[in-house]
Every structure is written in structure tokens, then in C-alpha cells.
Amino acid sequence: MRHTCALTALLVSSTSCFAQASVDLYGIVDAGLRSTSGLGASNAPIPSGTNFAVNSGIDNTSRWGIKGQESLGDGWKALIRLEGGINVDTGAAAKSDRLFDRQASVGLDSPYGSLLAGRQPNLLSDALIPVDPLGKRYASFNPNINVAGLSNTAFGTHAFGRQYGPSGYSDNFYRLDNTVKYTANAGPWQARAAYSFGEVPGDSAASSSHGAALAYQGQNWVVSGATMQFRSRDDLPLDAWTLGAAVRLDAWQFKANVARNEADTGPGKTVHQRVFSAGVSRPVGHGLLVTTALYSVRREATGFRDDGFERGFLFVEKSLSPRTTAYVEGDYTVWRGDAAGMTASRANDRHGTGLTLGLLQKF
Template sequence: MRHSCAFTVLLVTSSTCLAQSAIDLYGIVDVGLRTTSGLGANNAPTPSGDTRAVSSGVDETSRWGIKGRESLGGQWAALLRLEGGINADTGASAKSDRLFDRLAWVGLATPYGTVALGRQTNLLADALISVDPLGKRDASFNPNINIAGLSNTAFGTHALGRQYGPSGYADNAYRLDNTVKYSVTEGPWQARAAWSAGEVAGDASASSSHGVALAYQRTDWAVSGATTQFRSREGLPLDAWTVGTAFHLDAWQFKANLARNEADTGAGQRVRQRVRSAGVSRPVGQSLLITTAWYSVRREASGFADDGFDRGFLFVEQTLSPRTTAYAEADYTVWRGDAAGLTKSVPNDRHGAGLTLGLMHKF
């Protein structure tokens, strides 16, 4: 009888512990049939001609991850997040050198805010979440992700050409290793601060980054902005900022954002980039959402003619179930200056267009 009682107590205790902690597996698989003109399968400019491809992550980036939370009592909790990108058209990891290329951090939630340590998005990316006109859709082709958020600046003659901050990749500082991020919410205000260690022996500032972000969000409108400075291994600075707003008017939602960054890329060499964007979305009925957005990118670089591009998007999304969405996407790009570049000495088309029919499932 004594053993039976002890076993019962153990089960009750275990149940209580399990109720206070949770580990969840989650993900998104997004695959579409895409046809383009003047763009390659990876959306790079090409000479005139059509391309057809099966593409991953046109609506939302295909990914998988693990998130966990364990209550420590009161308002304290331990947190963890591991997330990796997937090329769902091939089954390969988005980054061959990293299993969790998107996120890998552990944190502590307290009554005074949350602290997280590990690989995380930069504060520019965080600030864009609520104000990007596309809602951060089509991440590989969205100028706010690539230019404002610094996910991919490696195109044309104005590429940064080096690594800024501890991202692990040249022309990409969207996610940073070795990052300590603090966030606190007080009423409608949310403040963030982050610092990323470059871990270069003898030089604490080399390959590092630091920044702050502030957002104010009400039921019908929000303002969000951030500023961050990155350093290359040689100590060259990259300064960036972004600020945007979003507001509802009846069923309509409007968003606009302005971002700018400036980098020293060598002795007497500098690259400046500016992104202006605006968009509107509206639900139609209970399950259809229409979103349009326009982006204007202008770039300057020492020794080169100014360039840039204008790009428009249209997304039509049909919710089939709480986890499954069918969508159609259309985009059109006009390249400015010599941004389109050359392919084997042949000028690329100065216009690019794409059309995607896709299906996205979340789990």
C-alpha cells in the first residue's frame, strides 16, 4: 500500500512539473509554381526570356523549429528557440553550414523584461515586423528584408562585399551570432537593446554590433523604429536605421516604412542605400486577403553611377483551414542605372516580372 501511495504522489508531482513546461515543434512548408520574365529562378536579373521553377518560401519562408518555455515560479520563465530554414523544393537546409541558421538562443523572462542569448535577428528586422507593407512576405525578394534589414545586399555594383557584425556571411547581417538582446514591454511601449560580440582577439569592437529599438502600438495603429551600428573585422562601420507606421481604417490596413544605411567598404569607399515602401491590405469575406505593396530602392557607391530599382507586389491569399493557405503572387521590377548588370557580357533585361501559384501549410 505504501508503494502504491508513493507511486501516486510521483505521478501527481510529475504531472505538475510537466504542466509548467512545454516543448513545441513547429514549422512552415511553402511551395509554389513560379514563372518569371527577365528574372532567373533565384530572382536575379537575366537577359530577356522566361523561366519556370518550383520555388520555396514565396509567401512565408519554409522553416522548422523547436521552442520551449519552463515556468520558474512567479513571472519568471526559462525560454529556448531553435529554428532552421528549409528549401522545401529540394528538401535541403537553407544554409548548408548551419542546422539552425535562423535562430538559436536561450533566454530568461522576468518581471523586468526578457533577456536572450545566442543567434538572433538584428533589431532592424524586429522593428520591421509590424510595419513592412508585405508583412515580411516573400523574404528573399522583399527589399525591406534584403536592403533595410540587411539580409542580402550582394547584387549589382553596389554590394557591400564584406561581413559586418558576427553574421557569418558577407553582405548579410540580418541574423547575428553571439547576441545578447533585452526587450521590455510597458503598456503600449516596447523597447529593445542588443549587443553582438565579434569575438576577435585583441579588438572588442571588430565584427561587433549594437543598437536600440522602440515601438508604440495601439489597437488601430503602431509606430516602430530601430537603429544599429555594425563593424567589419577591419573596424569599418555600417550604420543603419528604419522607421515605419501601420494603421487600420475600417477593414483597410495601411503600412509605410523608410529605411537607410551607410557603410564604409574600404579606404575612401562608401555605399549608401535607401528604401521607401508603402502598401495596403484588405480582407474580402471571411477567408480571402488581398495585399499590395510598392518599394523604391536607391543606392550610391563611390566610383559608380547611382542605381536602384522599383518593385511592386500583389498577394491574394485564400485561407483553406487554420493551417493551410493557397495563394497567388505577382511582382514587377524596374531596374535603375546599372543595377540589372550583365550576364556573360550581355545586358540583363531592365524589367522583371514574376507570377507564383502556391500552397502554404503550417504545423
């Protein structure tokens, strides 16, 4: 009887604790049937021919996560967030070495702003959220995510070839470990600052990163930008910035962005990349949204021919319910210089096209 009373008291106290907090499981499951020409299953250039595949995360990256908050009183809250990517076509985690590759953070929200610590997206990513012409759709193939946001800088015959900042990967610095990020809002202004600790013994600057971001939200427009510096384990710098705007005119929404980054990759060796992008979206009929975007990427690297590519997108999305969307996506890529690269000893096709029919469901 004594044990029963103790258990009852524990359950009652736990219920009262849970009532002061909230923890939510959420996610996105997105899969599409994709046909390509001049592109392989992972959208890498191939010599020629067509390819058919089931791909994950084309409209929006497939993911799952846990987020929670607890009120501490006087406008203060404790926050947690854990989020990992999913490859729906195989059921595997997006990163085999990390359960929560997208985000793992804990922090405080207050009347003075929010402060989070852990693995988080870099400030370039944050700045792109309101101004990327595709609304960050098709992240694995979106040049603003890959080149401007530094998610996947390796294409063609050359890559950075090293890790900048504490991302854990070469040529991918979109999300950073050991990051402290502060966000403050003042009327239409939003300011962010972040520092990522490299945690290299004896050298506090090596593998670190720091930066700032600023955005202004008007009634029908927004301007958003960020600047960051990343350092390699050998203290080589990577400097990057992005700046964009979005304007809404009646049912039309126009977005444009420019970004540039420059990295020292070795003694006397540098890589310069820039991205221009623009796009427009408009609802057409009930629950139907059409979005178009064009991206232009250019790269200059020591010892390599200048290269880059143009890539255009068309998305037609039909909302079937508040959580379910069917979509058709089309894209066309033209590679410049040696950006298409080689497969074995054969030159890859300089043009690539893709067409996708997909379904997205949120929970």
C-alpha cells in the first residue's frame, strides 16, 4: 500500500510538471518520382542518357524532430530542439554518423531575445529563409542552399577540399557544432549574432566561425542579409556574405538575392564563388501555387578554369489539406566551363533536365 501511494504521488507530481511545459513531435515526409536526362539519381552530371528514381525531400527536406519549451515566469522560457534528416526512399538517416544532423540545441527565450547553444544552422542559412526565390525548396539541388549557404560546395572538377568551421564535414558548412546564437527582435528589426567554437587544443581560432545577420520586415517587403567568417583547422579563412529582398504586390511575390564567398584553400590558392538568384510566385486558383526561380553561379579557383552553371526551376503545388501537398517540379541546368566534370574518361553532359511528381505530408 505504501508503494502504491508513493507511485500515485509521483504520477500526480509528474502530471503537474508536464502541464507547465510542452513537448511536440513533428516532421515532414516528402517523396517524388523523378525522371532526369544528363543527371544521375543524386543529380550529379552524367555523360548522357536518362534516369528514373524515387527521391526524398524535393519540395521540402524530409525530417523528424522534437521541440519543447517550459515557462520559467516573467516572459522567460527554456527551449529544446532536436532534428534529424530522413531519406524517405531508403528509410535511412540523412547523415549516418549523426542522429540529429540538422539541429540539436538548448537555450532560453526572454523579453531580451533568445540564446541557443548546440548544433545549429549558420547565419547565412537564417538570412536566406525569407528571400530565397524558391523558399528553400529542393535544398539538395538549390544553389542558394549549396553555394550561398555553403551546404554542398563540391561540384565539377574542384572543391574546397577541407573543413571550415566546426561542421564535421569537408565542403559542407551549413550547420555548425558547438554554436552559441543570439537573436533579438526590436519592432521590424531582427538581429542575430553567432560564434562557433572550434575546440582545437591550443588554438581558439582554428575551426571556429563567427558572424552577424540583420533583417528588416516591412508591411509587404523584407530585406535580409548576413556575413560570416569560417576558419579551417590550419587557420585558413573562408569569408562569406549574402543579401536579399522580397516584395509582395497583390498576389505576386518577387524575391532576389546575391551572395559571395572567398576561401583560402592553401598557400597561394583561393576559391571565389558568387550566386545571383531571382524568382516569382503566385497563387493560381484554389489551393494552387506556382513558383519559378533562376540561379546563376560562378566560380574562380586557383589552377582551374573558371566555371559555374545556370539552373532554373518551376514548382506547381496543390494543397490537398492543411498538411498534405501534391506537386510537380521541373528543372534545367546548363554547366559552364568544366563544372560538369568527367565520369571515368568521358565528359559529362553540359545540360541536365529533371521532372518530378511528388507528395509531401507534414505531421
